[in-house]
Amino acid sequence: MIVLENIVKSYPNGVGAINGISLHIERGEFVFIVGDSGSGKSTLIKLLLKELEPTEGVLRVNGMNLSRMKKQNIPKYRRKIGCVFQDFRLLKDRNVYENVAFAQRVIVTPTREIKKNVPAMLSLVGLAEKYKCYPRQLSGGEQQRVALARALVNSPDILLADEPTGNLDPKISREIMKLLEEINARGTTVLVVTHDQDIVNTLKKRVIRMQKGLIVGDERESGYIG
Amino acid sequence: MRLSTIGYCLQQGFKNIWRNKLFSLASMATMAACIFMFGIFFCVVQNFQHLVKEVEEGVAITVFFEEGTEEDTMIQVAKDLQTRTEVREIVFVDADETWKSYQKIYFKDAPELAEGFANDNPLANHAHLEIYMKDVSLQQDLVDYILSIDQVKKVNRSDTVAEMLTGFNRLVSYVSVLIIALLLAVSVFLISNTVAIGISVRKEEIAIMRLIGAKNSFIKAPFLTEGITIGVIGAAIPLLVLYYLYNRIILYMALEFNMLSSVLNFLPVNELFHILMPIGMALGVGIGLFGSVFTVQRHLKV
Numbered sequence: 001m002i003v004l005e006n007i008v009k010s011y012p013n014g015v016g017a018i019n020g021i022s023l024h025i026e027r028g029e030f031v032f033i034v035g036d037s038g039s040g041k042s043t044l045i046k047l048l049l050k051e052l053e054p055t056e057g058v059l060r061v062n063g064m065n066l067s068r069m070k071k072q073n074i075p076k077y078r079r080k081i082g083c084v085f086q087d088f089r090l091l092k093d094r095n096v097y098e099n100v101a102f103a104q105r106v107i108v109t110p111t112r113e114i115k116k117n118v119p120a121m122l123s124l125v126g127l128a129e130k131y132k133c134y135p136r137q138l139s140g141g142e143q144q145r146v147a148l149a150r151a152l153v154n155s156p157d158i159l160l161a162d163e164p165t166g167n168l169d170p171k172i173s174r175e176i177m178k179l180l181e182e183i184n185a186r187g188t189t190v191l192v193v194t195h196d197q198d199i200v201n202t203l204k205k206r207v208i209r210m211q212k213g214l215i216v217g218d219e220r221e222s223g224y225i226g
Numbered sequence: 227m228r229l230s231t232i233g234y235c236l237q238q239g240f241k242n243i244w245r246n247k248l249f250s251l252a253s254m255a256t257m258a259a260c261i262f263m264f265g266i267f268f269c270v271v272q273n274f275q276h277l278v279k280e281v282e283e284g285v286a287i288t289v290f291f292e293e294g295t296e297e298d299t300m301i302q303v304a305k306d307l308q309t310r311t312e313v314r315e316i317v318f319v320d321a322d323e324t325w326k327s328y329q330k331i332y333f334k335d336a337p338e339l340a341e342g343f344a345n346d347n348p349l350a351n352h353a354h355l356e357i358y359m360k361d362v363s364l365q366q367d368l369v370d371y372i373l374s375i376d377q378v379k380k381v382n383r384s385d386t387v388a389e390m391l392t393g394f395n396r397l398v399s400y401v402s403v404l405i406i407a408l409l410l411a412v413s414v415f416l417i418s419n420t421v422a423i424g425i426s427v428r429k430e431e432i433a434i435m436r437l438i439g440a441k442n443s444f445i446k447a448p449f450l451t452e453g454i455t456i457g458v459i460g461a462a463i464p465l466l467v468l469y470y471l472y473n474r475i476i477l478y479m480a481l482e483f484n485m486l487s488s489v490l491n492f493l494p495v496n497e498l499f500h501i502l503m504p505i506g507m508a509l510g511v512g513i514g515l516f517g518s519v520f521t522v523q524r525h526l527k528v
Binding site for chain 2: 049051074075076077078079080081083089091102103105106107108110111150154
């Protein structure tokens with residue numbers, strides 16, 4: 001599903017964020033990517049979202065070579081990838097329902113389907129009752145659930161989560177990770193970039209460890225090795 | 227694009243305008259000022275052209291023939307000249323008519339003095355052609371051509387007024403074009419600024435849209451809606467004001483300066499706005515669209 005072959009990403013100032021990594025992630029896998037700040041984790045997410053182009057190497061997702069992808073096909077590709085971030089990135093002037101519906105609106109889903117899909121997704125993340133609330137009226141955990149609902153409402157093949165529990169307390173973090181597991185169990189490939197040792201150790205999933213732009217560890221059912 | 231999506235994009239465009247109320251208003255005001263000035267110049271230029279045309283139509287070239295030239299020959303010359311594109315109308319005035327009109331002018335107060343010439347037309351050799359032109363600016367060519375005809379003795383023309391009016395009309399047109407161009411540039415700049423602010427306010431939303439997989443057209447549509455709406459409102463208001471004012475002014479001139487009515491013949495409001503309305507609206511939409519497209523291309527690297 002996700003194949004990286006000798007990927008190098010250097011910035012124009014000469015700094016190398018990723019210095020030649022190869023990786024293979026199967027469909028339906030749950031993978032943690034761990035590592036210190038500056039290890040290249042977020043750059044990897046940006047490469048997968050096609051926000052950045054690799055300097056060298058081949059990056060394939062669902063069989064598509066991202067380097068050869070035409071500009072006009074990028075939106076279609078991104079629709080198959082859901083993403084959540086540490087800072088939630090919700091639209092503050094719209095309520096919960098509108099935030100989730102926004103993702104469907106963007107990909108031109110008919111209104112009657114939006115009206116069906118959004119409540120279903122809010123039920124999945126446990127926020128059906130709070131559909132009228134605005135982000136400022138929600139706790140951090142609830143906001144991340146809204147972000148998750150938004151990421152999932154378009155039924156993506158892959159879910160990318162960049163520090164999804166970074167701003168949350170341990171209890172809420174566990175709830176969010178439980179949700180991610182449920183989503184993974186439904187067949188979505190989940191990639192989680194995190195610093196959270198407890199979560200990585202609890203879930204016992206595949207862990208890819210990065211350091212200075214290189215993969216220094218890739219173990220199945222591993223724990224967090226600092 | 228689905229109807230609901232078009233509706234959504236329009237709604238977002240209007241929301242953008244509401245969010246940047248102050249800048250949107252400033253853009254609309256500049257646009258309104260620009261279209262208002264354009265409208266004024268347009269009215270002035272159109273009326274001036276109308277006036278010039280009327281004067282031109284009244285200006286005639288008079289062609290006199292050599293002594294002894296037959297009337298048939300003169301009529302044949304007239305027929306030949308009529309085939310020229312710059313000629314609107316040719317009137318043949320025979321010797322008797324010439325003498326009659328001369329009497330009307332010069333013996334108006336003492337008609338008895340003219341009776342002495344009752345059987346002897348002193349202007350017997352003054353049958354002539356009066357040529358009215360479509361475009362006075364082509365007069366010189368025509369005069370040169372007429373002078374090259376053998377039977378023609380003399381050509382009189384009175385084109386000073388027309389030439390002066392044409393020259394002044396050209397000057398007014400040039401100045402108008404310059405001022406309008408400057409105002410249009412200012413309008414484009416302000417609309418561009420408003421849209422740029424809208425883009426910066428919605429930066430986060432745009433980033434999210436991109437990540438979710440929104441097409442470029444979906445991201446750009448609200449900003450284009452914003453630009454066009456500002457353009458439409460900014461054009462409609464001054465055009466309506468101008469329509470009202472023009473009507474009032476020609477009514478006022480007709481009532482207060484009745485004696486000038488033969489000289490100052492204004493174009494009817496409907497005839498003028500039949501052209502000005504679509505041009506003004508197209509300008510508004512065009513500037514709005516250009517300003518927003520230009521800014522979206524510059525600021526939205528999607």
